[in-house]
Amino acid sequence: MEQTPYEYDVLVIGAGGAGLRAAIEVSAAGASCGVICKSLLGKAHTVMAEGGMAAAIGNVDERDDWKVHVTDTLRGGQYLSNPKMAEIHAKEAPARALELEAWGALFDRTKDGRILQRNFGGHRYPRLAHVGDRTGLEMIRTLQDHGIHHGIDFHMEYTVFRLLLDDGRVAGALAYDRERGRFRVYRAKAVVLATGGIGRAFKITSNSWEYTGDGHTLAYDAGADLIDMEFVQFHPTGMVWPPSVRGILVTEGVRGEGGILLNSDGERFLFDEIPALYKDQTADSAEEGWRYVVGDRDARRPPELLTRDHVARCIVNQIKSGKGSPHGGVYLDIAWIKEKISNSEEHIRKKLPSMYHQFKELAGLDITKERMEVGPTTHYVMGGVRVDAESQMSTVPGLYAAGECAAGLHGANRLGGNSLSDLLVFGQRAGAYAAAFAKEHGDVRLDQASADAGIREALQPLERERGEGPYQIQYELQDLMQEKVGIVRIESELEQAVEEIDRLSERAKAVSAPGNREYNPGWHTALDLHNLLVVSEAVARAGLLRRESRGAQFRDDYPQKDEHFGKVNIRVARGADKEMVVEEIPVEPMSDELTGLVEEMG
Amino acid sequence: MAATRFRIWRQEGAEGEGGYRDYTTEVTEGMVVLDAVHQIQAESANDLAVRWNCKAGKCGSCSAEVNGNPRLMCMTRMSDLPTDRPVTVEPMRAFPVIRDLVCDVSWNYEVKKKIQPFEPRPPDAEDGTWRIAQEDVERVQEFRKCIECFLCQDVCHVLRDHHLHDEFVGPRFFVYNAALEMHPLDTGDRLSALKQDEGIGYCNITKCCTKVCPEHITITDNAIIPLKERVVSEFYDPLKKLFRVFSGGSAA
Numbered sequence: 023m024e025q026t027p028y029e030y031d032v033l034v035i036g037a038g039g040a041g042l043r044a045a046i047e048v049s050a051a052g053a054s055c056g057v058i059c060k061s062l063l064g065k066a067h068t069v070m071a072e073g074g075m076a077a078a079i080g081n082v083d084e085r086d087d088w089k090v091h092v093t094d095t096l097r098g099g100q101y102l103s104n105p106k107m108a109e110i111h112a113k114e115a116p117a118r119a120l121e122l123e124a125w126g127a128l129f130d131r132t133k134d135g136r137i138l139q140r141n142f143g144g145h146r147y148p149r150l151a152h153v154g155d156r157t158g159l160e161m162i163r164t165l166q167d168h169g170i171h172h173g174i175d176f177h178m179e180y181t182v183f184r185l186l187l188d189d190g191r192v193a194g195a196l197a198y199d200r201e202r203g204r205f206r207v208y209r210a211k212a213v214v215l216a217t218g219g220i221g222r223a224f225k226i227t228s229n230s231w232e233y234t235g236d237g238h239t240l241a242y243d244a245g246a247d248l249i250d251m252e253f254v255q256f257h258p259t260g261m262v263w264p265p266s267v268r269g270i271l272v273t274e275g276v277r278g279e280g281g282i283l284l285n286s287d288g289e290r291f292l293f294d295e296i297p298a299l300y301k302d303q304t305a306d307s308a309e310e311g312w313r314y315v316v317g318d319r320d321a322r323r324p325p326e327l328l329t330r331d332h333v334a335r336c337i338v339n340q341i342k343s344g345k346g347s348p349h350g351g352v353y354l355d356i357a358w359i360k361e362k363i364s365n366s367e368e369h370i371r372k373k374l375p376s377m378y379h380q381f382k383e384l385a386g387l388d389i390t391k392e393r394m395e396v397g398p399t400t401h402y403v404m405g406g407v408r409v410d411a412e413s414q415m416s417t418v419p420g421l422y423a424a425g426e427c428a429a430g431l432h433g434a435n436r437l438g439g440n441s442l443s444d445l446l447v448f449g450q451r452a453g454a455y456a457a458a459f460a461k462e463h464g465d466v467r468l469d470q471a472s473a474d475a476g477i478r479e480a481l482q483p484l485e486r487e488r489g490e491g492p493y494q495i496q497y498e499l500q501d502l503m504q505e506k507v508g509i510v511r512i513e514s515e516l517e518q519a520v521e522e523i524d525r526l527s528e529r530a531k532a533v534s535a536p537g538n539r540e541y542n543p544g545w546h547t548a549l550d551l552h553n554l555l556v557v558s559e560a561v562a563r564a565g566l567l568r569r570e571s572r573g574a575q576f577r578d579d580y581p582q583k584d585e586h587f588g589k590v591n592i593r594v595a596r597g598a599d600k601e602m603v604v605e606e607i608p609v610e611p612m613s614d615e616l617t618g619l620v621e622e623m624g
Numbered sequence: 625m626a627a628t629r630f631r632i633w634r635q636e637g638a639e640g641e642g643g644y645r646d647y648t649t650e651v652t653e654g655m656v657v658l659d660a661v662h663q664i665q666a667e668s669a670n671d672l673a674v675r676w677n678c679k680a681g682k683c684g685s686c687s688a689e690v691n692g693n694p695r696l697m698c699m700t701r702m703s704d705l706p707t708d709r710p711v712t713v714e715p716m717r718a719f720p721v722i723r724d725l726v727c728d729v730s731w732n733y734e735v736k737k738k739i740q741p742f743e744p745r746p747p748d749a750e751d752g753t754w755r756i757a758q759e760d761v762e763r764v765q766e767f768r769k770c771i772e773c774f775l776c777q778d779v780c781h782v783l784r785d786h787h788l789h790d791e792f793v794g795p796r797f798f799v800y801n802a803a804l805e806m807h808p809l810d811t812g813d814r815l816s817a818l819k820q821d822e823g824i825g826y827c828n829i830t831k832c833c834t835k836v837c838p839e840h841i842t843i844t845d846n847a848i849i850p851l852k853e854r855v856v857s858e859f860y861d862p863l864k865k866l867f868r869v870f871s872g873g874s875a876a
Contacts, residue, residue, distance in 0.1 A: 062675075063733065064772055065683040120753060126742035126807065128761050128768060135755030153765065159682065160768060170733075171741050178730075201673065201722045230677045264654020270680045380680060383699050384656070493666065540637070541673035541723050543665065 025207055027468055030056040030175070031460035032453070033195060033210035035182050035237065038066035039158075039445030040425025040452070041216030042165035043118075047453025048214075049172040053460050056175045056208065058197055060232050063176050064166045067218050067230055068445065071158025072273035072376065074140055074150030075446070076439035077115035081132055082139045083319065086147035088112040092616065093623040095440060097299065098144040098329055099404075099433025100573040100583075101620075102250065102591060105612040106411035107430045111440070111447050118446035119151050127164040129153055141278045141315070143327045144437040146303070148317075155275045155374050161442060180206065182236065183549050184476040185213065185244045185421070186469060192244065192420040193466035196476045200546060203539025205477050209468045211460035214414075214452045215241060215407060215423040220254075220557040222550075224400035225504035228260055228271040234550045235557035237427035241407045242556055246416040248594040249607070250429045251405035251557070252564035253574040255436055256509050258283075258333035260399025262351035267384045269399040272354065272377060274438045276394075277326040279373050280315040281356040282308075283337070284393070285345035291352075292325035295336050300328055312362060331435045331574045334398040338509050341397065351397035356389055366390065398509060402441065403557075404432040404574060405564070408593065411610070413455035414448050420459055420466075424452035430610075434573020483548035489534030492548040495526050499554055502526075507562045512578040516566040523559045530555060556602075563604045564592040626651070628707065630664060632672065633714035635721045638728070642721060645669075646710065651702045658686050658697035661713060661725070673724035681838060684773030688725050689714045694775040694836045716778040729774050735793050739800060740817065744809040760808040767803035767847060769839045772796065776833035776843060782826045792823035795833035795843050802847035805854070815858045824852055 032048040034041045037059035048055040059066060078091040091112035096103055119137065123129065129151045130138040139148040153160040170176075177197070184196040186209075194209040217237030221229025242248055259272040277283075285291050296304045304325055305311040311324025326333065337352050347353055356374070360366040367390040371378050374389070381387045381394060407416045407423035409430060414422045425445045432440065483492070502522050506515040530551045535544035570584035571577050590606040597603040612620070628651040635642030647664045658676055665672045676686040679698045686697040691705060691712050705711055719727040748755045776795035782788050793801075801818060804810050818824045831844040841847070858864065 061677050061683075061685060062729070065677045065685050067678070069683045069771075070678050070680065123754065124744055124752075126744070126804075126810075128756075128764055128807070131756055131758040131761055133758075135757055136753065138758075153768075156682070156769065159771065163768065163770075163772075167736070167741065170737050176733075201726060230679065230683075232677065265652070266655045266659045267680075376682065383681065383701070385654070386701075537671055540671075541726070542671055544670050 025205070027194065027207040027209040028056060030054045030208065030210045032212045032214060032456045033058065033208050034214045034216060035195065035240070036066065036216035036218060036425070037063055037176065038068035038216060038218055038425065039161055039165065039442060040449035041066070041214070042162065042169050043446050043449030044214045044216055044424055044453035044456070045174045046165065046169050046172055047450050048457045049174050051454060051457035053457040056177060056210070058177045058180045058182055058195070058208070060179065060181050062178050064162055066162060067232060068158045068162045070228070070230070070271065071161070071442055072155040072271065073142055073275040073278065074152030074157045074439050075115070075119055075161065075442035076142070076145060076149045076437065077119040077151055077443055078112060078149060079116045079119065079137060079139065079151065081136045083147040086149060089619050090146050090623065091115070091149065093619050094145050095431070095437060096433070096620060098435055098437040100435060101433065101588060102573070102609055103433035104411050104430035104610045105616050106610060109616060110411060111431055111444060114447045115443040118443065118450065122161065122164055122446070125164050125168040127160050129160070140275070141323065141327060142438045143274055143277070143333070144329045145439065150439040152275070154372070155273050155376050157442060177206070181546070181549070182240065183480055185240045186473060187244060188466040188469065190419065191463070191466060192418055194468055196473060198480065201541050203542065203545070207468070207473050209466065211463060211466055212420045212422065212456040214456050215421070215427050216425050216449065216452070217427045219403045219426045221400045223499065223503050223554050223558045223561070224508070225500040226260065226269040227400035228257060228269055229400065235553045237423060238406055238560070239553035239556040241416055241418070241421060241423060242560070242594070242596055244418050244421060245596060246418045246421060247408040248429065248560055249405060249408045249591045250433065250564070251403070251560040251594050252568050252592055253404035253434050254400060254561060255330055255402040255404060255574050256334045256398040257401035258330055258337055258398055259354055259396040261385065262395050262397045263349040264385060270380070270384070271399065271401065272394060272396050273374070276354060276356050276374060276377060279356065279370070280312065280359045280362070281326065281354050282324070282358065283326055283333070284353040284355055285340045286347060287345055291340055291345070292328065292333065292336055296325055296328070297332055304328065329435055330438065334509060335576055337398055347395045349395050351395040353393040354396045355393040357391050357393065402426060402436055404434065404436055405429050405560070412451070414452035415455060415459070420463065422452040422456045424448040434575065480549060483533050483535040484537070484539065484542070484545055486532065486534035487536055489532050490529060492530070492533045492535055492544055492551055495530055495533065495551055496547055496554065499523070499526055499558060503558055503561070507558070507565060510576050510578050511565055513566065516562050519562040520559065520566065523555060523562060527555045559602055560594045563602060564594055567592050567604050567606070628660070628702065629710035630660065631710045631712045632661070632664065632725070634672070634724050637723060638720050644712070655702045656698055657690055657695070657700040657702065657711065657713060660702060660711070661697060673722070673726045675726045682771060684771035687716055687773045687775050687778065689716060689778070694778045696773060696775070696838050699838060716774065718778045718780070718784040731789060732772070732774055732777065732796065735797055736800065738821070739797060739804070740812045740814050742804055742807065742810055743812045745811050754809055756808045764803055764806050764808070766841055767799045767806070769841055770796065770799055771839055773838060775836045775838065779832045779836045781830070781832070788823065788826060792826045795848065797822065798824060798827070798851055799841060799843055799847045802851055805851065815855050818851060819855045819859060824848070824855060827852070
């Protein structure tokens, strides 16, 4: 089974915003770099990001700066973020946005020709640099077109299923290609995980097939810590109809441009449920909310722009109390702005072009004239690989993580727009530190026996002639996570979920996906199952341990915040007998400067 | 809705002999072609290869030919197709098939690498930033909407029928060139390459590419024709030609 390995100083797994930004940095540092991605280049999930990239450039409101941004991020994360990461992010995001412009990105402009910034949930000032509602595409294409001239090797449509170690240090990875089923061995002095999220563990999700928690599980299996896995963000507005598109994202930008949420009685229900932490920052009336949307600096934001966790929960409550729309959602209305502006239809098409097309083509609905039906969809995981704030290195030497698969920046809830900036800020850092690590620490030894064992194990589902197929297990897991580990959680159901995941894991060990190795989706699903099961167990166990409601986690049996849990993160790691160990660890301490800022800005 | 018949292209590998195979599956309200293909894959053709990703028309992965028309499968609603005959689904024909509906589009990635990259003018302001008018941004944003689905490449007869892949880069990369050439900050000059290496002259503006673009980019009118005009005025302008003769430059 021996084969010549591909060799790099730094191997980057994933080619979304974080992976590409990391690779560019690795290459700029003079280190050799290979990038492995599951799809074709430029198709990664970043392409779906719509609203924009949060960076306190202060072009639209000069009162904005990194200090306001960091306090917004910490408040949004309910003070469970790694404060140092939140600080680095707020300070470095403007430079990363401007750098993108120097590489060819074209953001929308202010009247005086600078980068325009838009309002978004939880951000005090207009802060999101954007390109209509296709900011992610602009970002990934800019990084792609810049990156292809940097001597980076791209290995497209390969899936990594195992990390290789050399005496506790990361040493490379094993991968297979989807179309032909060939294996590849990679040797690398450092590895950057940039694999994105875990949304496919749930039934209703805005995430693509790629989001199976690969990086989370690769790191966990290699002995790295995960944290904050209980915090899964349910975006308040996904499409609910037709059934085949259920879960597809409807950008928060719709609300940023004045869209309002209504129940079946036509009530703007969010006005009745404004949380104490945000009371002072939220509009009292529809009239004030509209003034905010059109840029009145004295107006406060409409309740539709409260944080995602809150809005999603309020929508669920409306649906549960019988005030939902016909297909089990609520109404999102942007067409109403015709009362306020004369050319509203043209304005909506210009500001939200891909939303206009998405509804027109998939639901046969004109958003400039009609209300949309929306409901919560699994969107993002705040939890991930526990990393050092400065370097992004995990608890495994030489193994780095950036973007969604890393944790620490967002705490209990991520603010919209903080993801694209996260990708760039920490992608750049992970790349720089990984390249430096590779230089300092020299060569690694590739353990051929363990590579062979990994490949043999991966082939097992193909060789088992009898056994259950993988799809049924995947569907059952997705139903289970949606039902019992979703937006509203309770101890008894979380316990049932943990037991059920255990049973599904046993079944997964015996799945059969007969056939050949060439394009065999059953085999791919069989290999994905391990990842989905690990991340699902981590979410359920961490959710069980956190006996409080905070941010994205809502516990029906503990509906309030708990002071004790406000001081801890939940760490998930593999124990000596391969069992999952879940424990509380103290939140990283906040510097005096940040403590002062938080007190000052509330 | 009811049971619907499909004819789907199956092919083992690049060298394998391909052919249509018939399938039937239940089509329900709101379904798109990609849903039906996935359903067939789950029900009766576990090894049917199909490339996809976002399922929302944003990534450009699931390009194929549906009833002979180049389309994104995720944005083609079943209710828009005739029901009196089977729905034919086959891979893009301008590229080699890897397996079934998946084709090898790597040529496009190689072509892009050869195009002169973005090169901005020095920043306008002391803080290292630029000033750009929204209207200048908007002109180029149309081209930057491209999701690289390569349907325009698929339908272009210069590539599809005449196989001039070595001499002609295709509509996608004229749009890419246009995005760079008309970028308000760019200082590069790609006209000579467009004429010599990229074969813009082969395009006889039949607008097939524009018709199939899922992003509704006006490829021919807004990208290709203006580039052709620039090439003409650069290389075929008699005054410029005269100037080149006297200045010792090579005449076109």
